[in-house]
Amino acid sequence: MNNRRGTSRRDMTLHIHTPYVQSQPYSRQLAKPVWLKMEAAQPSGSFKLRGIGALCEAQRSAGAQRFISSSGGNAGIAVAYCGRKLGVPVSVVVPESTPQRARDLIRQEGAGLVVHGAAWAEAHAFAQSLIGPGDAFVHPFDDPVIWHGHATLVDEMAAAGHKPGAILLAVGGGGLLCGVMEGLQRNGWSNVPVVAVETEGADCFARSIAQGKPVELATISSVATSLGAKRPCDGALEWAAHREIYNVVMSDAQAVKAALRFLDEHRVVVEPACGAALAALDCGHPALKAASSVAVVVCGGATVTAQQLHDLAARFD
Incomplete structure (x- = not known):
C-alpha cells in the first residue's frame, strides 16, 4: 500500500x-x-490488482471476514495479496490447469488454496459453494x-x-x-x-x-x-x-x-x-x-x- x-x-x-x-x-x-x-x-x-484491490477494499469496509475467490491464476494472486495487506483471510479455488507457479504464489501470500475442476468454470462453481456467513466473494473479472x-x-x-x-x-x-x-x-x-x-x-x-x-x-x-x-x-x-x-x-x-x-x-x-x-x-x-x-x-x-x-x-x- x-x-x-x-x-x-x-x-x-x-x-x-x-x-x-x-x-x-x-x-x-x-x-x-x-x-x-x-x-x-x-x-x-x-x-488484476487494480480492480480486485478496489473490490476487496469495499468488501472489507462492509465487514467481510473472509475473501473467497475463483481464479485461473493472476486474480487469485491479487486477492491473496489484498487479503494479506488488509488482514483478511483468503481462500482461492483454482482449476487443475492453473500452473504450479501460480499455486505457489497464492500460498506464499498466506491464502488457502483449493484445486478443483478441469477449467475455471468448475473452480468458480465450487468456490461459490464455499461462501458462508461473513464471507465475501471476489469475482476475478465480472463486477462493476x-x-x-x-x-x-x-x-x-x-x-x-x-x-x-x-x-x-x-x-x-x-x-x-x-x-x-x-x-x-x-x-x-x-x-x-x-x-x-x-x-x-x-x-x-x-x-x-x-x-x-x-x-x-x-x-x-x-x-x-x-x-x-x-x-x-x-x-x-x-x-x-x-x-x-x-x-x-x-x-x-x-x-x-x-x-x-x-x-x-x-x-x-x-x-x-x-x-x-x-x-x-x-x-x-x-x-x-x-x-x-x-x-x-x-x-x-x-x-x-x-x-x-x-x-x-x-x-x-
Missing part, C-alpha cells in the same frame, strides 16, 4: 501507478510511437467495482498526456476490456479505437461478437490459461454492442514468441496471454495501421518463468 507522507487513508490504494513509456523497438518497427502501459509492474504481477478499478490505468495514461491513436489489450473474461472502455469514456477518449486480442482456443469474445450472441467454449485449449474464461462477461458484450471493438485472434506460438521478444527487448517476463496483445502489433490490422500511435496494455502475469516460455517456444518449433 502506498505510504506517502501527507496522503490520507482514503487516497491510498492497493495498486501502484505504473510506468507509461514509449517502446523504441516497437516504435521503430511500426514507424510510429508505441506506448506501453506496464501493468506487469503491479505488486501482484498483473493489472472491478471494472471501475481497472479504469484507473486509463486515468494514469490521460494524466501523462499521451493520448494514443489506438489501444491494444488482451481479453479473457472481459474485465480489463470493461475497465479500459470505462476509462476511455470518463477521460473523453471514446474515439480511441480498441483492438481486443485473444488466442486460438480461448477466443470466446471474438466468437461471441461474430455470432451476435454469447458463446461458451466447450474447452480451453490455449496455453494462455489466463484467458481461460469459457464465456465473456455480459459487460464486455454490452460495450461491444454500442462501441466498435476490433477482434484479433493470435496463435499460441505467436503469443509465446512475442512474450520472448518482450523479455529480450524490455527485460520483463510476461505470460502468453499478455504476449497475445504484443503479438498483435505485427498483425497488420487496419485500425492499427491507421492509428497515429498505439498503446499496449502490458497486462503482465506472474504465473510463468522465462524458462517456461523457452520450453513452450521449443515445443511449437
Whole structure:
C-alpha cells in the first residue's frame, strides 16, 4: 500500500501507478510511437490488482471476514495479496490447469488454496459453494467495482498526456476490456479505437461478437490459461454492442514468441496471454495501421518463468 507522507487513508490504494513509456523497438518497427502501459509492474504481477484491490477494499469496509475467490491464476494472486495487506483471510479455488507457479504464489501470500475442476468454470462453481456467513466473494473479472478499478490505468495514461491513436489489450473474461472502455469514456477518449486480442482456443469474445450472441467454449485449449474464461462477461458484450471493438485472434506460438521478444527487448517476463496483445502489433490490422500511435496494455502475469516460455517456444518449433 502506498505510504506517502501527507496522503490520507482514503487516497491510498492497493495498486501502484505504473510506468507509461514509449517502446523504441516497437516504435521503430511500426514507424510510429508505441506506448506501453506496464501493468506487469503491479505488486501482484498483473493489472488484476487494480480492480480486485478496489473490490476487496469495499468488501472489507462492509465487514467481510473472509475473501473467497475463483481464479485461473493472476486474480487469485491479487486477492491473496489484498487479503494479506488488509488482514483478511483468503481462500482461492483454482482449476487443475492453473500452473504450479501460480499455486505457489497464492500460498506464499498466506491464502488457502483449493484445486478443483478441469477449467475455471468448475473452480468458480465450487468456490461459490464455499461462501458462508461473513464471507465475501471476489469475482476475478465480472463486477462493476472491478471494472471501475481497472479504469484507473486509463486515468494514469490521460494524466501523462499521451493520448494514443489506438489501444491494444488482451481479453479473457472481459474485465480489463470493461475497465479500459470505462476509462476511455470518463477521460473523453471514446474515439480511441480498441483492438481486443485473444488466442486460438480461448477466443470466446471474438466468437461471441461474430455470432451476435454469447458463446461458451466447450474447452480451453490455449496455453494462455489466463484467458481461460469459457464465456465473456455480459459487460464486455454490452460495450461491444454500442462501441466498435476490433477482434484479433493470435496463435499460441505467436503469443509465446512475442512474450520472448518482450523479455529480450524490455527485460520483463510476461505470460502468453499478455504476449497475445504484443503479438498483435505485427498483425497488420487496419485500425492499427491507421492509428497515429498505439498503446499496449502490458497486462503482465506472474504465473510463468522465462524458462517456461523457452520450453513452450521449443515445443511449437
